[in-house]
Amino acid sequence: MTTPATQVPSTVREVGPSDTPPVKELADLSVLIGGQGGDGTLTVSDLLARYFRKRGLYVYTSRNVLSRIRGGHADSSVRASRDAISAIKPTVDILVAFDKEALEFGRPELEADGLVLYDSSVFQTDLPATFGFPFATLAGSQLGQPIYKNVAAYGVLSVMLGFDPALTRSVIEERFKRRGGEALEKNLKALEIGRKAALEHAEPMHRFTVVDGTAHDLRLMTGNQAVALGFVVGGGRFFAGYPITPATEIMEYLQRYLPSVHGVVRQAEDELAAINMVIGAAYAGARSMTSTSGPGLSLMTEGIGHAGAAEVPIVVADCQRVGPSTGEPTRHEQSDVAHLAHIGHGDFPRFLIAPGTVDDCFYLTVDALNLAEKWRLPVILVLDQALCQNSSTVPGFDLSQVHLDRGKRLEAEAVATRPSYKYYELTPDGASPYALPGTPGVTSQVTGNEHDEYGHVSVNPVNRVKMMRKRMEKLIHAQSDLPLSRTFGDPAAKIGFIGFGSTTGPIREAQDRLQTRGVSTRFFQARTLFPVPARELSAFLEPLDHAYVVEHNYAGQFAGLIREAMPSYHARLRSILKYDGLPFRAAEIVKAVEGGTDGRVG
Amino acid sequence: MVESAKPIPSTWCPGCGDFGALAALKKAMAELKIPPHEAVLVGGIGCSGGIHNFLEINGLHALHGRLLAQAVGVKLANPKLNVVAIGGDGDGYAIGMGHFMHAFKKNASILYVVMMNETYGLTKGQAAPTAPLGYEGNIERPFDAILAALSQPQPNFVARTFSGDPKTLTKVLVEALEFNRANRGFAFVEDLSPCVTYNDTFKEWREKVLDVSTLPGYDASDRAVMFRLCLETMDKGRIPIGVMHRPREVSTEAESLELKLLPDRIGPAVTPIDLEGNLPTYQKLLAAAG
Ligand SMILES: Cc1ncc(C[n+]2csc(CCOP(=O)(O)OP(=O)(O)O)c2C)c(N)n1
Ligand code: SF4
Ligand SMILES: [Mg+2]
Numbered sequence: 001m002t003t004p005a006t007q008v009p010s011t012v013r014e015v016g017p018s019d020t021p022p023v024k025e026l027a028d029l030s031v032l033i034g035g036q037g038g039d040g041t042l043t044v045s046d047l048l049a050r051y052f053r054k055r056g057l058y059v060y061t062s063r064n065v066l067s068r069i070r071g072g073h074a075d076s077s078v079r080a081s082r083d084a085i086s087a088i089k090p091t092v093d094i095l096v097a098f099d100k101e102a103l104e105f106g107r108p109e110l111e112a113d114g115l116v117l118y119d120s121s122v123f124q125t126d127l128p129a130t131f132g133f134p135f136a137t138l139a140g141s142q143l144g145q146p147i148y149k150n151v152a153a154y155g156v157l158s159v160m161l162g163f164d165p166a167l168t169r170s171v172i173e174e175r176f177k178r179r180g181g182e183a184l185e186k187n188l189k190a191l192e193i194g195r196k197a198a199l200e201h202a203e204p205m206h207r208f209t210v211v212d213g214t215a216h217d218l219r220l221m222t223g224n225q226a227v228a229l230g231f232v233v234g235g236g237r238f239f240a241g242y243p244i245t246p247a248t249e250i251m252e253y254l255q256r257y258l259p260s261v262h263g264v265v266r267q268a269e270d271e272l273a274a275i276n277m278v279i280g281a282a283y284a285g286a287r288s289m290t291s292t293s294g295p296g297l298s299l300m301t302e303g304i305g306h307a308g309a310a311e312v313p314i315v316v317a318d319c320q321r322v323g324p325s326t327g328e329p330t331r332h333e334q335s336d337v338a339h340l341a342h343i344g345h346g347d348f349p350r351f352l353i354a355p356g357t358v359d360d361c362f363y364l365t366v367d368a369l370n371l372a373e374k375w376r377l378p379v380i381l382v383l384d385q386a387l388c389q390n391s392s393t394v395p396g397f398d399l400s401q402v403h404l405d406r407g408k409r410l411e412a413e414a415v416a417t418r419p420s421y422k423y424y425e426l427t428p429d430g431a432s433p434y435a436l437p438g439t440p441g442v443t444s445q446v447t448g449n450e451h452d453e454y455g456h457v458s459v460n461p462v463n464r465v466k467m468m469r470k471r472m473e474k475l476i477h478a479q480s481d482l483p484l485s486r487t488f489g490d491p492a493a494k495i496g497f498i499g500f501g502s503t504t505g506p507i508r509e510a511q512d513r514l515q516t517r518g519v520s521t522r523f524f525q526a527r528t529l530f531p532v533p534a535r536e537l538s539a540f541l542e543p544l545d546h547a548y549v550v551e552h553n554y555a556g557q558f559a560g561l562i563r564e565a566m567p568s569y570h571a572r573l574r575s576i577l578k579y580d581g582l583p584f585r586a587a588e589i590v591k592a593v594e595g596g597t598d599g600r601v602g
Numbered sequence: 603m604v605e606s607a608k609p610i611p612s613t614w615c616p617g618c619g620d621f622g623a624l625a626a627l628k629k630a631m632a633e634l635k636i637p638p639h640e641a642v643l644v645g646g647i648g649c650s651g652g653i654h655n656f657l658e659i660n661g662l663h664a665l666h667g668r669l670l671a672q673a674v675g676v677k678l679a680n681p682k683l684n685v686v687a688i689g690g691d692g693d694g695y696a697i698g699m700g701h702f703m704h705a706f707k708k709n710a711s712i713l714y715v716v717m718m719n720e721t722y723g724l725t726k727g728q729a730a731p732t733a734p735l736g737y738e739g740n741i742e743r744p745f746d747a748i749l750a751a752l753s754q755p756q757p758n759f760v761a762r763t764f765s766g767d768p769k770t771l772t773k774v775l776v777e778a779l780e781f782n783r784a785n786r787g788f789a790f791v792e793d794l795s796p797c798v799t800y801n802d803t804f805k806e807w808r809e810k811v812l813d814v815s816t817l818p819g820y821d822a823s824d825r826a827v828m829f830r831l832c833l834e835t836m837d838k839g840r841i842p843i844g845v846m847h848r849p850r851e852v853s854t855e856a857e858s859l860e861l862k863l864l865p866d867r868i869g870p871a872v873t874p875i876d877l878e879g880n881l882p883t884y885q886k887l888l889a890a891a892g
Contacts, residue, residue, distance in 0.1 A: 237873060264864070310663075404877065436872070
């Protein structure tokens, strides 16, 4: 167990005495790091991601953890590529296994010439192409804490990948500088322990080189962070939430950001309080948002309906996870879509906006705030676990693309020149001019009860019909304001894909693969899910034989919404569905298309 | 004059206790010279929660039980507004109980008035959490909000009043609003406000109320004393009313939520959000992210 790394016999990989193993050059590499929760796999992927980004490469990281801090299988992966990417690589080039389960979990994904690094102080294996290093023992004996084994593994990886030593170190400094002191010092030592073990290994360990990229000034971030940044830049100033995976980081980032712009963040006692605090703040005039996931969304349903009826502009970010009920808190799904389209009792308008990539998260959060305020209704940002928590490199955000639209907001001077001010004034497009409470000379009544233009309760049937149409017809009048879809692929193709959210990456990758096999496809990335973008969709569907709606749920929820809105296209739609808690891989989509299936990939 | 929402005639039953609170609130606002546009009344759902329609004031009619959460949101978005939340005892102590207890802890400077009538007036007379044993077959002992308020070690203002004594009610509301306006924190007033239609307790309560400030040892800054005085009064079959808690002195530190978050009392609702003005901050933020 305590054998120093230098004496650990290499595994049975056949290498002749004089042979130097070939160094494989890659333009697209993936490393999967697996172990128990608490083994620090996320740190390894984060360090690698930082390094690759500094080499001008695009990076995508994903994580797969259980909903507990320690214990249970956990893994994270990092992919680096010269091309822009927004999905995990379907195969693994290097697998780092801190325990046997991780080896078993990761091996099926391993490339034919992929390599395995494993912690030989935890288990042994005599499988080919595996290299054992006693990471935990090395860290334990030299640093007093086995926990540093993850950074020791990073050290070995840095040799294996031919990293520049100074840059390798600086990445650790960058990552741990905030914690400083002992943490930084010990992690730097752990790096050297790993590097030394690799350099002194019986076999040369340098096996891969990733070709430097040309992408500079890239930022590495998750969708949650991009939503938080978009919120601030979009003028968001009030946030209330309640912790829930995978939404919590939005609140945590905003706790850091909002005070610097005179904004307020509160952790409420539950989601009922969170959404109602947001309603109160939005009513008072602050651009306001909450974020949540399935179970919290269920509780917020009441408030979303209230905002729709009372015409209070709020944004709700729904970071979808596996449902129903508590489901699988850390796993991926897109199964709130049907609920969101119909959320709440009674009829009221809402917009569902769905970013598909991390930078989309930034810009569409700005749009969501504009739309809510302008159209006086709840806007829901439809996110999913993979989009929220996986990180990818994005170009720096372009502030010149950010525009605020406050709709028919009335400043005090404008109010003073009007004959009247009515919160629910009937207008041709359904959106009423609004002034903030506190505006001299006027008061307003805002209520979820049916009301007249002044906001006084009314059950007059004529008024009811007028008010109902005022609200509901926003869905028609706002159409040209809603985020447009994006289409990718061959305009002459006969096969289509329709998807949204984090499936954007895997679908685009599946398109590339299908193309190399002679199958042309076209992809409609929906960025507004509701109202269903029927005009855009019919233009997209018209030339196609059929289109696969690719989504993460059992029932084909988005396909259902499209069929409901566009019944004449019923027969042209097929589904590719996955609901095992894990994001699509491009290969699964390719297989489904090649099999011609309409169905579930598991 | 710009024409805007005007008070409408009340829809309450003649003689309803809520008229007392309505009149007292009007008087208190006038006494403090609070202009209608600078006040927001967040109403609950119930007969009592409709009060914002009968006053010249900004009204935000909340969901059943959620008025406190909305009121706190308003206050934090714009601390310059006077925020008053008014709802029933069902609204506050049944469906809204979670928000009620958290309001003491949050300690935002809003005034919360609960119109306590032991019943659900609007839904026609079911037992409220405050209903006595036997009311509409009630077999659960009633919840006591004043004892709950006193149990919390927070520097809030707490009082119980009686709609049948509008003069004292006005005085207490003035003190509570002043407490809020000085950004000292949460003010809670439970007003005994009989529902003449489903639980006419006017006569009974007039006989039973006992102003605790007349009792020997009364000290509203001492929770233990007040808790004991309330229990002793209740044991005698009387209903304790009066100011139940006011912090002994004005704290030199920020105690209210809005002051802790926004020392200059300028809220996010009135902070400019234009891109130009915020550009340096945004650029710094984006440069440090990712
Ligand atoms: C979520 C929800 N549940 C139930 C109701 C029905 N409801 C309306 S008012 C009310 C109770 C009113 O009692 P209280 O709060 O004491 O007010 P009061 O009428 O006595 O002033 C109920 C249960 C509702 N509006 N919303
Ligand atoms: S039902 Fe009771 S509480 Fe409601 S208005 Fe009538 S008297 Fe007042
Ligand atoms: Mg009641």
